[in-house]
Amino acid sequence: MANQYDNIEAEIVDVLKALVPEGTVISPKAGIARDLGLDSVAVMDFVMDIEDHFDISIPLDRIAEVESVEDLSRAVEALLKEKA
Amino acid sequence: MSIFSKFDDVRSAFGALTDIGRNPFDIRFDKILSPTEAILDGRSILLFGTNNYLGLTFDPAAIAASIDAIREAGTGTTGSRIANGTYSGHATLERQIADFYGRRSAMVFTTGYQANLGLISTLAGRDDHLLIDADSHASIYDACKLSAAEIIRFRHNDPRDLSRRLRRLEGLPGSRIIVTEGMFSMLGDTAPLRDIAAVKREMGAYLIVDEAHSMGVMGKKGRGLAEAAGVEADVDFIVGTFSKSLGAIGGFAVSDLPDFDLLRVVCRPYMFTASLPPAIVASVTASLHRIATDNLLGARVQANARRLHNGLAQAGFDIGLEANPIVAIRMADRELAIRFWNALIADGVYLNLALPPATPSSLSLIRSSVSAAHTEAQIDRAVSIIANTGYRLGVLSENAGRIAMPAAE
Numbered sequence: 001m002a003n004q005y006d007n008i009e010a011e012i013v014d015v016l017k018a019l020v021p022e023g024t025v026i027s028p029k030a031g032i033a034r035d036l037g038l039d040s041v042a043v044m045d046f047v048m049d050i051e052d053h054f055d056i057s058i059p060l061d062r063i064a065e066v067e068s069v070e071d072l073s074r075a076v077e078a079l080l081k082e083k084a
Numbered sequence: 085m086s087i088f089s090k091f092d093d094v095r096s097a098f099g100a101l102t103d104i105g106r107n108p109f110d111i112r113f114d115k116i117l118s119p120t121e122a123i124l125d126g127r128s129i130l131l132f133g134t135n136n137y138l139g140l141t142f143d144p145a146a147i148a149a150s151i152d153a154i155r156e157a158g159t160g161t162t163g164s165r166i167a168n169g170t171y172s173g174h175a176t177l178e179r180q181i182a183d184f185y186g187r188r189s190a191m192v193f194t195t196g197y198q199a200n201l202g203l204i205s206t207l208a209g210r211d212d213h214l215l216i217d218a219d220s221h222a223s224i225y226d227a228c229k230l231s232a233a234e235i236i237r238f239r240h241n242d243p244r245d246l247s248r249r250l251r252r253l254e255g256l257p258g259s260r261i262i263v264t265e266g267m268f269s270m271l272g273d274t275a276p277l278r279d280i281a282a283v284k285r286e287m288g289a290y291l292i293v294d295e296a297h298s299m300g301v302m303g304k305k306g307r308g309l310a311e312a313a314g315v316e317a318d319v320d321f322i323v324g325t326f327s328k329s330l331g332a333i334g335g336f337a338v339s340d341l342p343d344f345d346l347l348r349v350v351c352r353p354y355m356f357t358a359s360l361p362p363a364i365v366a367s368v369t370a371s372l373h374r375i376a377t378d379n380l381l382g383a384r385v386q387a388n389a390r391r392l393h394n395g396l397a398q399a400g401f402d403i404g405l406e407a408n409p410i411v412a413i414r415m416a417d418r419e420l421a422i423r424f425w426n427a428l429i430a431d432g433v434y435l436n437l438a439l440p441p442a443t444p445s446s447l448s449l450i451r452s453s454v455s456a457a458h459t460e461a462q463i464d465r466a467v468s469i470i471a472n473t474g475y476r477l478g479v480l481s482e483n484a485g486r487i488a489m490p491a492a493e
Contacts (some may be wrong), residue, residue: 039446
């Protein structure tokens, strides 16, 4: 399962890379809004890209709990499990 | 560490805003002269940011009805309908709204915000799914917070994305409730309601449409986008407001569903707030009668919308494609939008400054709304002031040719 988590995180980082200034280091603990500088609307748009990428819908209350890349990766992992 | 520390970011953003000029959240008019003019700092200013689409705030019949109602029934109801009872005016107004929409039932709320808050949060319970347009108004988002349902956003005005998200829910229990708006308040764009209705029918869901900005403006009878798009039969609930086209305050919801009136004893934002006072109920009743019997009003606001839209488009501004009463000019950045908005006020025209995060796609906007009460001369004057500000601040290029400034009326 760790492997699957790592893949999810890597794919999320790939999507994020296109949204932040070139060369920004994206660590798993990085706060998507706090550290990477996305405003609240940009975060919501980014989450939609992630939803499309994994073909899931992340309910709004779960998005509210997400701060870091790792949080988002865990939420995606959980939803993919529920779907399977 | 203060209880307000959590707002440090807001404070610094707000500081940056007020360093450049006026506080856009606290414009203080000395006097409102008419639906289209006010006095600000001792000078006359044209109002192009009021959502007063039909210009009925000074309608003589509405004013007279309001004054009579205060004399007859007093200044307030001092409580909610469930505790203090329903006044005859409330019941009459609800019947009138239901009839206006050709629906079985109507419920009146104390504000438009509460209409969305109440209807959406109560209808969507545990196990249900709310599917809301990502660019929904704050009242819809707040309703979602109050609801026990699971909330899913679909991409703005994207029926295919909505369909995809409904498909992902296949096999799960509960109802699906789609929420969208007739006209979106920031950019003035309308929902692709025919396609959304088709998705609703195909996937089996309920559909709520908020016609706050489209009532009185769209549709032959002024019912809004659902009427204009010919899909009223697919819309299970229409929500609206009395604070825009009807010139007062309050909200409503209408439906044909037989158990709709059950909401009166389960919908907390309806039950636990004071009901609308007689003066408001009376002016709304009069203004709704006016809309229902005078379809020139809708035609006039549409014609004015086209005039404003054409004027701004010809000047070369970056605006939306739809010529609706809301026209938003996209600004390159936040600071430019703030300077532009302040310059317009200095030159005598009031529009709305709309900044992220209140705007879709993090846009910085100068937003205008036109009224049936605007004269063509007022619109032309506003366009020339806006265009000249555009040249001065470098938003428009000089070689597009200056627009002559007509003399003040």
